[in-house]
Amino acid sequence: MTPDTSCQIPPVTTSFHPNIVQYVQERRCPSGGYCFYRLDEPNASDTFHALQVLYLLGELNRDDETVAFLQGLQQPDGSYSSFAAALFAGRGLHLLGASPLYDVAPLISCSIPCISPETQVIESFSLFEPLYTWTSLFVLYQVPIPEEWKKQITRTILQFQGETGGFGSPSGTLQDTWQAAEILVVLGYSRENLGINRFVWSCEDPEFGYLQRPGSRPPYLEHLYAGVRLSALLGTAPRYAGACRTFIEQCAHHSGGFVRSVFGGSPTLEFTARAVESLAILEGRIHRLRTSCG
Numbered sequence: 001m002t003p004d005t006s007c008q009i010p011p012v013t014t015s016f017h018p019n020i021v022q023y024v025q026e027r028r029c030p031s032g033g034y035c036f037y038r039l040d041e042p043n044a045s046d047t048f049h050a051l052q053v054l055y056l057l058g059e060l061n062r063d064d065e066t067v068a069f070l071q072g073l074q075q076p077d078g079s080y081s082s083f084a085a086a087l088f089a090g091r092g093l094h095l096l097g098a099s100p101l102y103d104v105a106p107l108i109s110c111s112i113p114c115i116s117p118e119t120q121v122i123e124s125f126s127l128f129e130p131l132y133t134w135t136s137l138f139v140l141y142q143v144p145i146p147e148e149w150k151k152q153i154t155r156t157i158l159q160f161q162g163e164t165g166g167f168g169s170p171s172g173t174l175q176d177t178w179q180a181a182e183i184l185v186v187l188g189y190s191r192e193n194l195g196i197n198r199f200v201w202s203c204e205d206p207e208f209g210y211l212q213r214p215g216s217r218p219p220y221l222e223h224l225y226a227g228v229r230l231s232a233l234l235g236t237a238p239r240y241a242g243a244c245r246t247f248i249e250q251c252a253h254h255s256g257g258f259v260r261s262v263f264g265g266s267p268t269l270e271f272t273a274r275a276v277e278s279l280a281i282l283e284g285r286i287h288r289l290r291t292s293c294g
Contacts, residue, residue, distance in 0.1 A: 020272065021059050023256030024050045027269060032065030036257075036269045042069055044088035049273035051095045056276050060095060067098045078102040083113070083133045090140050108137045112149060115156055117169040125222060126175040127160065127168055128183060135183050150187045157184060166199035166213070173212050174203050174226040181233055191234060200230050201239075209244030221251050221260050225274040228281045241282055248275050 027034050027050060033042025034050035047070060054060040070089045073080060078100075080086035086104060093099055113130040126132070131153065138145050157167070157180050166172020167180035181194050205211045208219040210227030224247055231238050238244055250262040257267025258275040 017057055019252075019256035020053060020276065021057060021256075023267070023272065024053050024269065028066075029069075032063070032067075032069035034066075034269060036267075044070065044073055044085045044092065046269045048088040048092040048095075049269040051092050052273045053269070053276050055095050056280050063096060067093065067096050070096075071098070071101050074100050074102055074104075076102060078104055078107050080107070083108070083130065083137065087133050087137050087140065090137065094140065104137065104141055105143050108134060108141075108143065112153060115160070126173070126179045126226075128157070128176060128179040131157075132179040132183055135186050139186055145187065154184060154187055154189060161195070164199045164202070165196045166203075167196075171213065172199055174200070174210060174223050174230065175212070178226040178230045178233070181230065185233065194234075196230070197234065197236075200227065200234070203227060204239045206240050206243055208247050209238060209240050218261060218263065219247065221248070221258065221271055221274055221278075224248070225278050228278045232281050238282070244278065244282055248278055251275060 024034070027036055027038055027046070029035050029040045029042040031040055031042065033047040035041045035043065036046050047066060051060060051066070070092045073085055073089045080089065086107065090100060090104065113134050115128060115131055117127060135145070135153075137143075160167050160169055160176070160180065162168070162172050164172055166174075166177045168176035177196055177199060181196055184194065185191060202214040203211050203223075204227070205219070208224070210224045211217065211219050212223045224244055228238060228244060247262065248258070251258045251260070251271070252275075253259050253267040255267055257269070258272045259265040259267050260271050
């Protein structure tokens with residue numbers, strides 16, 4: 001089983017390029033893989049985000065030790081510690097031109113993850129993150145989703161769409177709306193029927209680019225990231241693209257990485273990847289839905 005490899009794009013252009021590359025390279029673990037706090041404790045998430053940054057900047061090279069690390073995260077029965085680990089490992093291997101050692105299809109074809117506001121982990125990116133991760137694995141490995149599952153998932157997601165057009169619980173957010181919309185499109189739902197344009201428009205902000213929901217402050221990098229991902233999905237340009245770029249620049253840390261907020265914080269490989277990918281979308285280098293490429 002091999003993932004889709006049709007996601008080559010031109011490198012992102014940014015004045016921060018050398019500092020970002022150095023930041024990522026300094027977090028390469030001696031045993032292979034990457035760890036944002038610079039101990040030899042690599043994990044799937046940091047490794048994928050590091051590889052994604054290097055790929056988007058045109059600096060990614062073959063790394064056999066990292067391939068071995070990512071392949072080693074999978075058990076002989078094809079399983080991983082979580083769907084998230086499976087997705088990050090699979091995406092990282094894809095970027096390095098490699099594949100898992102064992103078939104992933106049995107793992108992802110067992111059951112559908114549940115969506116519940118009551119059980120949502122507070123640190124999660126969105127209500128739909130478990131389902132988004134799961135469907136992304138189907139896209140990555142080109143495994144067909146059964147039609148009855150598509151209908152069931154579509155009905156479930158649409159239950160969380162509010163009068164504003166946004167998705168979420170108790171009210172819509174950009175993160176929830178982005179992931180819900182991408183899942184629906186993967187399942188064959190028409191972009192034209194999503195009904196989210198008005199909500200996305202209401203979240204655009206002339207100072208920060210995007211807010212989590214209309215009038216919600218402070219802004220964070222994940223809000224902007226979701227907004228530009230939605231703009232790519234809908235085939236529209238952000239109204240305040242200049243403000244988006246300024247916000248991203250203000251999240252740049254002297255170490256070369258990026259932080260979550262203009263108010264400071266610790267840089268991570270995840271925030272750095274979101275910042276660089278957002279720049280790629282704003283530059284028009286990512287034009288279509290590609291959950292298989294992150």
